[in-house]
Amino acid sequence: xxKFAKAFxxxxxxxxxxxxxxxxxxxxxxxxxxxxxxxGRPSGTMECHVETSIPGYKAxxxxxxxxxxxxxxxxxxxxxINDQGAPPVLVNxxxxxxxxxxxxxDK
Amino acid sequence: MTSGPLFHEQTARQRIAALADTGxxxxxxxxxxxxxxxxxxxxxxxxxxxxxxxxxxAKIGGKKVYLAAQVGQFVxxxxxxxxxxxxxxxxKAAARDRVxxxxxxxxxxxxxxxxxxxxxxxxxxxRAIFECRAKKVPTIAVIxxxxxxxxxxxxxxxxxxxxxxxEHGRLGxxxxxVIEKWMGKKAYDSSNRALVWKTSGGKTKYLLGDADALVHDxxxxxxxAVAKLLGKSSPVxxxxxxxxxxxxxxRLKRFGDTADPDAVWKGMGVRxxxxxxxxxxxxxxxxAKRGK
Amino acid sequence: xxxxxxxxxxxxxxxxLAKVGKLARGKFVSSDKVPELLKRIIEPGDILCLEGDNxxxxxFLANQLATLDKKDLHDIHLVMSCIxxxxxxxxxxxxxxxxxxxxxxxxxGTAVADLVKAKKFPVGAIHTYNELYARYYIDLTPRVxxxxxxxxxxxxxxxxxxxxxxxxxxxxxxxFSDGIVFAQVNEIVDRLPRIDIPADQVxxxxxxxxxxxxxxxxxxxxxxxxxxxxxxAMVALRGIYxxxxxxxxxxxxxxxxxxxxxxxxxxxxxxxxxxxxCKYWMVNPLPTMIPAIESGWVESVFAVxxxxxxxxxxAARSDVFFTGRDGSFHSNRAMGQLxxxxxxxxxxxxxxxxxINGNSSTVSKNRITGFGGAPNMGCQPTGRRxxxxxxxxxxxxxxxxxxxxxxxxxxxxxxETFQAGRVPTFVEQLDATDPGIRKAxxxxxxxxxxxxxxxxxxxxxxxxxxxxxxxxxxxQAAIRAVAGYTPVGLKRNKRETADLRARGIVQLPEDVGxxxxxxxxxxxxxxxxxxxxxxxxxxxxxxxxxxxW
Numbered sequence: 039x040x041k042f043a044k045a046f047x048x049x050x051x052x053x054x055x056x057x058x059x060x061x062x063x064x065x066x067x068x069x070x071x072x073x074x075x076x077x078g079r080p081s082g083t084m085e086c087h088v089e090t091s092i093p094g095y096k097a098x099x100x101x102x103x104x105x106x107x108x109x110x111x112x113x114x115x116x117x118x119i120n121d122q123g124a125p126p127v128l129v130n131x132x133x134x135x136x137x138x139x140x141x142x143x144d145k
Numbered sequence: 146m147t148s149g150p151l152f153h154e155q156t157a158r159q160r161i162a163a164l165a166d167t168g169x170x171x172x173x174x175x176x177x178x179x180x181x182x183x184x185x186x187x188x189x190x191x192x193x194x195x196x197x198x199x200x201x202x203a204k205i206g207g208k209k210v211y212l213a214a215q216v217g218q219f220v221x222x223x224x225x226x227x228x229x230x231x232x233x234x235x236x237k238a239a240a241r242d243r244v245x246x247x248x249x250x251x252x253x254x255x256x257x258x259x260x261x262x263x264x265x266x267x268x269x270x271x272r273a274i275f276e277c278r279a280k281k282v283p284t285i286a287v288i289x290x291x292x293x294x295x296x297x298x299x300x301x302x303x304x305x306x307x308x309x310x311x312e313h314g315r316l317g318x319x320x321x322x323v324i325e326k327w328m329g330k331k332a333y334d335s336s337n338r339a340l341v342w343k344t345s346g347g348k349t350k351y352l353l354g355d356a357d358a359l360v361h362d363x364x365x366x367x368x369x370a371v372a373k374l375l376g377k378s379s380p381v382x383x384x385x386x387x388x389x390x391x392x393x394x395x396r397l398k399r400f401g402d403t404a405d406p407d408a409v410w411k412g413m414g415v416r417x418x419x420x421x422x423x424x425x426x427x428x429x430x431x432x433a434k435r436g437k
Numbered sequence: 438x439x440x441x442x443x444x445x446x447x448x449x450x451x452x453x454l455a456k457v458g459k460l461a462r463g464k465f466v467s468s469d470k471v472p473e474l475l476k477r478i479i480e481p482g483d484i485l486c487l488e489g490d491n492x493x494x495x496x497f498l499a500n501q502l503a504t505l506d507k508k509d510l511h512d513i514h515l516v517m518s519c520i521x522x523x524x525x526x527x528x529x530x531x532x533x534x535x536x537x538x539x540x541x542x543x544x545x546g547t548a549v550a551d552l553v554k555a556k557k558f559p560v561g562a563i564h565t566y567n568e569l570y571a572r573y574y575i576d577l578t579p580r581v582x583x584x585x586x587x588x589x590x591x592x593x594x595x596x597x598x599x600x601x602x603x604x605x606x607x608x609x610x611x612x613f614s615d616g617i618v619f620a621q622v623n624e625i626v627d628r629l630p631r632i633d634i635p636a637d638q639v640x641x642x643x644x645x646x647x648x649x650x651x652x653x654x655x656x657x658x659x660x661x662x663x664x665x666x667x668x669x670a671m672v673a674l675r676g677i678y679x680x681x682x683x684x685x686x687x688x689x690x691x692x693x694x695x696x697x698x699x700x701x702x703x704x705x706x707x708x709x710x711x712x713x714x715c716k717y718w719m720v721n722p723l724p725t726m727i728p729a730i731e732s733g734w735v736e737s738v739f740a741v742x743x744x745x746x747x748x749x750x751x752a753a754r755s756d757v758f759f760t761g762r763d764g765s766f767h768s769n770r771a772m773g774q775l776x777x778x779x780x781x782x783x784x785x786x787x788x789x790x791x792x793i794n795g796n797s798s799t800v801s802k803n804r805i806t807g808f809g810g811a812p813n814m815g816c817q818p819t820g821r822r823x824x825x826x827x828x829x830x831x832x833x834x835x836x837x838x839x840x841x842x843x844x845x846x847x848x849x850x851x852x853e854t855f856q857a858g859r860v861p862t863f864v865e866q867l868d869a870t871d872p873g874i875r876k877a878x879x880x881x882x883x884x885x886x887x888x889x890x891x892x893x894x895x896x897x898x899x900x901x902x903x904x905x906x907x908x909x910x911x912x913q914a915a916i917r918a919v920a921g922y923t924p925v926g927l928k929r930n931k932r933e934t935a936d937l938r939a940r941g942i943v944q945l946p947e948d949v950g951x952x953x954x955x956x957x958x959x960x961x962x963x964x965x966x967x968x969x970x971x972x973x974x975x976x977x978x979x980x981x982x983x984x985x986w
Contacts, residue, residue, distance in 0.1 A: 058177075059176065061176045064218045065191050068857070071193060071194065073176050073177065089191065091189075091190070092859055095859060102922050120193055121191060125855040125859065126855070126921055127665050127853065127855075127897040127921065131664070131954075131956075135954065138954060151959070151964055336982075338983075338984060338985035339984045342986055343986075346986075422986045423970060423975060
């Protein structure tokens with residue numbers, strides 16, 4: 039297991055969201071879960087906590103998270119990830135799904 | 146056939162959203178509470194915020210229910226300490242509040258890494274289920290994926306009033322690999338998927354009366370079947386248990402020495418095996434003269 | 438003085454046949470006599486062809502050959518499509534082989550790599566299929582060919598059923614050069630459904646005690662297709678199939694292209710592409726094509742081989758598949774490969790590794806697999822002259838110089854940026870360039886598809902149009918742009934990527950009208966094998982390992 043945390047600059051989240059938190063994905067082989075929560079953080083950063091079962095890929099994790107924080111206004115959120123070896127593309131997909139759920143609701 | 150997403154392809158949370166009336170699901174102990182397994186962490190195994198079980202209050206067709214779904218991908222949906230406590234609590238709440246309880250099962254049974262806690266939780270949940278049944282509070286198990294309901298969860302599912310299955314679902318005590326290990330490959334070849342499904346799959350369980358409804362692999366079909374059963378209950382009585390015991394003895398006598406699962410299907414009134422193999426849900430049921 | 442040889446080969450064949458004597462009754466040999474017969478008909482120094490490709494195998498004959506010893510059989514120059522069976526490896530371990538020329542070693546890739554390391558693998562070259570067949574007519578003509586057929590009649594005619602595959606390409610050069618053709622058959626019957634190889638090209642026949650090995654190579658369970666593969670399939674459909682109006686094509690065997698096949702009747706139909714794309718196929722009877730065929734997308738399919746379980750389906754769809762007078766399916770690997778080389782708009786396949794120049798390979802340091810047929814199709818056929826819309830459009834983008842053809846075949850590599858277990862697909866340098874491997878192959882690195890031939894790379898990140906790049910540096914930047922979060926991808930330059938995107942050389946999913954959040958398995962025409970059987974109206978009989986009902 040490898041554990042790390044980092045905050046990334048990001049434009050502030052819209053002031054109104056459909057939910058206070060959203061979860062996307064499941065913890066299973068080659069998969070991950072992303073918990074996205076709003077509130078309580080500086081509005082200009084996306085705070086990320088990652089726990090992954092496959093160590094040694096911190097650079098690609100940080101690059102993927104930084105890209106997401108750059109492309110989506112997610113400032114003021116906290117991202118917590120439980121990972122069981124998901125490829126970066128899935129990290130990106132789950133972040134987008136969680137973001138959609140948070141901002142627009144489940145449907 | 147059904148349209149829309151297939152039930153066995155959905156995640157636990159998607160299944161819950163599909164079964165519950167829109168917007169009616171309120172999760173208990175949701176992920177932000179971060180109730181994760183203290184044991185898996187120590188073993189270097191990733192944890193999950195819901196510990197593999199999503200529970201909450203919801204409405205189905207306007208009726209209040211307690212609704213839960215196991216996450217099969219997370220350590221095989223296995224029951225650990227947190228997972229088990231949530232499961233027990235849910236059925237206890239159902240009995241206390243006299244609100245029907247629907248559980249979507251996807252589990253191989255107890256989580257080996259936290260075995261004692263899991264065993265105890267399953268036993269306590271069974272007690273809560275029987276409390277529900279004594280109070281005529283309906284309890285419904287849905288078994289609709291190939292992970293199925295095995296081990297303690299297989300037993301637990303049969304304690305509920307009703308079981309709703311699809312052709313993908315499997316129900317048993319020992320899993321196929323375990324049976325092969327103890328009985329030998331000649332007696333039971335676990336790699337023979339057709340054999341495994343013909344012995345423990347939803348269709349066979351429906352034929353034998355272990356499943357109360359066999360439905361298409363779609364959220365709508367599962368929801369309709371659950372909604373129909375919500376108003377019913379089947380209280381436990383000594384007479385009922387004795388009758389069931391007799392049925393099982395009859396079944397054993399009739400099919401106990403049969404090595405060919407097709408013979409069981411034929412014995413239960415399926416005439417065209419090939420057509421029945423490809424049929425789903427009610428279409429299968431129509432091809433079979435389901436007996437007891 | 439006249440030095441031309443005259444009738445020597447024929448004399449030599451007659452001598453070998455004389456040595457066989459009463460071991461055979463006419464052409465027919467009983468299975469227990471096979472090892473002795475092989476000893477008498479094969480001589481040291483022979484070029485010996487052992488039939489076996491990635492699907493069917495003359496496995497009984499190979500197993501019998503492997504029971505012999507070096508003193509019985511040595512200095513053999515082995516020529517064969519695929520090194521597939523443990524028996525093949527045994528021949529090398531026993532030191533019977535002087536040289537080997539082959540195409541592919543999929544299932545024995547690790548064993549071959551071990552033999553190379555132990556210097557017990559005297560390889561001439563790794564070929565592509567048609568390249569090796571071509572050499573059977575030039576400098577690698579077999580002296581003896583051990584082949585596999587489904588049935589023989591009492592005269593010695595052979596029926597090859599759905600799996601014609603390499604057989605004609607082996608038998609013709611052997612039989613017409615006074616070589617010996619020895620066939621194993623599943624059964625000997627009075628009347629064949631049809632004659633695929635005439636008796637006078639066959640010298641010996643044995644009814645094998647077990648049916649020939651047949652690999653269900655092209656069966657992909659839709660249940661194993663991921664959402665990410667669906668995303669890539671959507672991107673490929675919009676960014677390449679739709680854009681170039683690809684009418685004739687070949688698909689590889691992977692899950693990526695299976696996802697495309699299963700999207701045609703759903704997503705493809707929604708895009709209004711039916712009748713516009715994917716009409717003519719050079720591909721094996723892929724079970725995952727059943728929904729597209731049943732929905733009327735497909736005009737014709739020609740195949741290099743059969744597929745287990747597709748017999749009744751292909752026979753019932755004779756308007757689409759090539760079938761014999763008996764009504765059953767027909768294939769031919771040599772002609773199929775030729776069709777895939779010259780007559781299609783697009784080849785699309787996957788690879789294990791792609792380097793920054795676009796070269797790809799399936800070789801790793803511990804596994805030497807070779808090529809098979811992909812490079813015959815995944816290359817530019819500069820001998821091609823007939824135009825099609827796709828060919829001209831791709832050609833125009835490539836900005837041909839005064840000395841190049843006006844068109845280009847679309848050669849597409851479709852890969853996820855990471856393989857299973859987070860192994861990056863994109864690398865600075867291919868494992869195939871390993872010095873040990875190159876030395877064993879006489880200096881040639883086993884590259885599957887050369888970067889110069891590739892027109893597009895599709896990943897989950899988007900499409901890189903390599904044909905439209907104007908320099909090697911630009912091509913490398915385009916590849917890094919779609920290489921995601923691999924070490925190769927992390928080296929991309931943001932400004933360079935933005936510039937390539939502005940010029941349409943790099944396209945993200947949204948640039949071709951695909952929303953990643955829409956990518957879901959629920960878009961597939963069916964999600965499992967049982968669904969394929971249902972689509973086929975019960976005509977598809979999947980192999981038992983795929984059946985759970």
